[in-house]
Amino acid sequence: MLKDLLYVIPKEKHSQEDLKEILTNHPEIKFVSLVGIDLSGNDTDERIPMKIFMDDISGFLKGAIQTDGSSVVLPGIATLNNAKVDMIADTDVNWFVDYNFELMYEDTNRPVGTLRIPCFLIHEGNAVDSRHILKAATTLVKDSLFDSYKKYPELLSAYNATFDDVDDVVATAATELEFWVKTPDDKAEVQELFTSQFLQEQYWTRTKGAVRSALEETLLLMEAYGLEPEMGHKEVGGVKAHLTETGDLTHVMEQLEIDWKYADAVQAADNELFVRSLVKETFRRYGLDVTFLAKPINGVAGSGEHTHLSIALKLKNGKRFNLYASTNSSFLSIYGYGSLMGILKNYEVINPIVSATNDSLRRLKPGFEAPVCIVTSLGHSVEVPSRNRTILLGVIRDLANPLSTRFELRAPNPFTNTYLALAALFTTSMDGINYAIENKKTEDALLAELSKSAGEDAAYLEKDRAYRSEEDVFEDFTDEERSKLFGKAPATVYENTSAFGKYPEKVAVLKAGDVFTEKILNSFRIGVERRWLTEINSRIVSDYANEIRGFKKLHSAERALDLDVANWEKINALRLYLLKDTYSTKSLFTRISDATEAENYDEVSNLQIELDAKMKELRDLYISYRKNLIDIE
Incomplete structure (x- = not known):
């Protein structure tokens, strides 16, 4: 049955004619749901009968559906006396079909499906949703680099290209999803969980019973949706389940992780949103609860969602280059160094977006590999890529595959608004990249600035801070040293959001290209x-x-x-x-x-x-x- 279902309507098939033909041939898809993402990362979910959609496909694509501003988190924007929000479909991404495997459509003996159509939320003619903000950030990346290539065509010589050869610049991303799974109402002692974690008794061990079945079905479904899963495995948290007389497992308490391939940034965020729902529903069918909380149990490993990003250059001849990868014998290119420096310099105003809840900050405590220090690691030498897990922003490199060069932000959690987080990361990246390009910086010069000591003058980075460490930042520095070198991590949500008022010059970077407007940032902070x-x-x-x-x-x-x-x-x-x-x-x-x-x-x-x-x-x-x-x- 699974192989006969329609899972995705690709972006190339979003014309009125294609949609009518596809949906007519799949009568089991009974509903449409327009999916808007508010500033808290909540997605709208409704059931519109397919007949209504089929009667006015063009109207739906152009904004025939509205929602009340009170149903989404847009404080200070969609107010009670001005609450109408239009929903306009995004036709530039894939649309997924969400199936209810517990309700069969009798005529086809297939599960009832809902076509989820990502959309923008429009208030008074302006897009005010998270998807739009990320899309604006990717447009900023593309437009800024196109302008640079026009102004400095010599930048393309490293790729044996001219400006006329450039087809596109693409901001790409991927996420890793960690989560806890358990049998309902069962509890495990914190001491038992902590001991198992410390001894690493669960990490990458064999999954069993319902957990194995649910994990494997999730991976198979991800393949069917074209999400290209790379791995599913146990994480460090959990305890051994109990076996009942009937051979079933009870007292399940395990932490799992699922990884999948990268995509362009907006599609990557859409993919993650859908995978979260897919995981929850699949495990529920096996009688298992799933939680994506960052720190569901005090004293035990929390769940992260490491977020990866890079920028690709596409030429008209089909060649593709990772702009972060060095074409010489350095750790990174000028784009890579500039991007890294832009994120680190401005992280105080990225952090409120990445860690916006009490739960997220409970996970980010010194030790436990929690990335609380604004610092990166490149590696002790170019020949040996770094895998320092104590830093905030890691550089992932494969010497045999330059296309895989990327940055891994280790602070996000499964409830981080990935759309806004990626938007902030790419916007601040461009600030550093523009610095590198406009000042004609070489890779060696940027490496030297990134590697500077605290107190050493620098043209872009702050004088009193250090930004690179190849050491264990928890074991090799005292609390006082860490705070002095890398900044003091906020202890509460309010301390975190206060950065918007404390660092106006860094907020100005977020506002570049109107990616984050004053109204959007104010609404986000209020919420x-x-x-x-x-x-x-x-x-x-x-x-x-x-x-x-x-x-x-x-x-x-x-x-x-x-x-x-x-x-x-x-x-x-x-x-x-x-x-x-x-x-x-x-x-x-x-x-x-x-x-x-x-x-x-x-x-x-x-x-x-x-x-x-x-x-x-x-x-x-x-x-x-x-x-x-x-x-x-």
């Missing part, structure tokens, strides 16, 4: 901060309160030692400090609520840092207290 405040007050505080109430006295007075009593007194004092108000004092929870009500967000941020520290202290104390007890009431 992020609203979600931050809501989550703290409505979810985090509530979850912590339930956890605190679960920390109960376990010893009996007649059997307890002085140490047990002292431990419990410390625990109870912390419980009261966090949760309990009195006539004369307010608990930490209440102070957070008061600061939120007063719109004192600096105070909320500081109190959140204190809250997380106190909760860690409380958990550690309770573990020590419990371990010391023989008899528990």
Whole structure:
């Protein structure tokens, strides 16, 4: 059955005539869904009967469908008194058919399908969605390099080409998706998970049972959709499942990763969005829950989504060159060095886009290979590519295949808005590339600037910072040294978004070519901060309160030692400090609520840092207290 289904309508087949013919021949595709991506990365999902679409295909492609601004995250743009948002189809990317394998269409005995059509969200004549922003960034890359090749035709001599030979410049990208999978309602002890992780008992081991079946079906479906999966495997997190009497596995708790090939940047982001849905639905059919949270379990490995990017030059004779790859004997080309420098120099205003949630920052802690330092690694020599996993932005090189040269940003997580993250990366890349081109910098000169020491003057990079390290940035530097050399990582969402106000010159780089407008950045920031405040007050505080109430006295007075009593007194004092108000004092929870009500967000941020520290202290104390007890009431 799988081989008979229509999975993709390629971008070459989006004319009204082609669509009518294709969809008439596939009556099992019963619905259409226009997919717009708001500034939080949420995708719209609706079911429009196919008959309505077939009666007015042209109208649909030009914007016959509208949505209410309250249904998407566009604060400050789509307001209650001006909420109409038009949805216009993007015909320049592939369209996927999403199948409901639990509902069969009787006439064909095939599952009912929904044609998902990516679209732009238009408000008052302006595109305001994440897909448009990424598309604008890729246009900036192309237009900027075309202008450079006109102005400096000697740049093309390395590729034995002239300006007339150039066909296209393409921004390309790929992502790696990590996620946790488990049987519903089953829980594993954090200590058990941590021990298994530390011993690397699960990493790349054999998958079994329903997990294996779900993973393999996912990879087969990805092949059917033309997504070219490269690998699916276990990641470092997880514990061994239990075998029931019937031979089924229960108490599943595993971390997996799926990788697939690169594409042009907008298509790559669309592919990732669809794969997330494909993974979730496929594993659910096998009775397994999937979570894409960055840090679903405190103290255990989080899930990343390493994001890869590069820029390709296409000539009219069919030849393709990776612009990041050196044509000499250097680590990178001038485009590669410039791009790397542009991202690193401006990362303070990229970071709020990459790490926009409480969950994302819980994963980004020093150690655990968490990329919190704004630094790169090239390798100790050109002949030996680097694989330093402690840095933020890695350079991936294959000496036998220059086309594979790319950068790997290690900070994103599965809920990072990939459209906006890639847009920010390519826009800041072009700032560095333009610096390299306009100042006629050589590869050696750029390598020297990128490798400079903190305190050394540079024409583009900041004087007081270092940007390259071949060392383990967690083991070989103290906290103070890391902060001085590579900058201090934000501890809260609000600290992160505050960079938009703190670094206006770097925000100006994001606004180049109107990729990110002032209105878009303001709307994004409002949405992020609203979600931050809501989550703290409505979810985090509530979850912590339930956890605190679960920390109960376990010893009996007649059997307890002085140490047990002292431990419990410390625990109870912390419980009261966090949760309990009195006539004369307010608990930490209440102070957070008061600061939120007063719109004192600096105070909320500081109190959140204190809250997380106190909760860690409380958990550690309770573990020590419990371990010391023989008899528990």
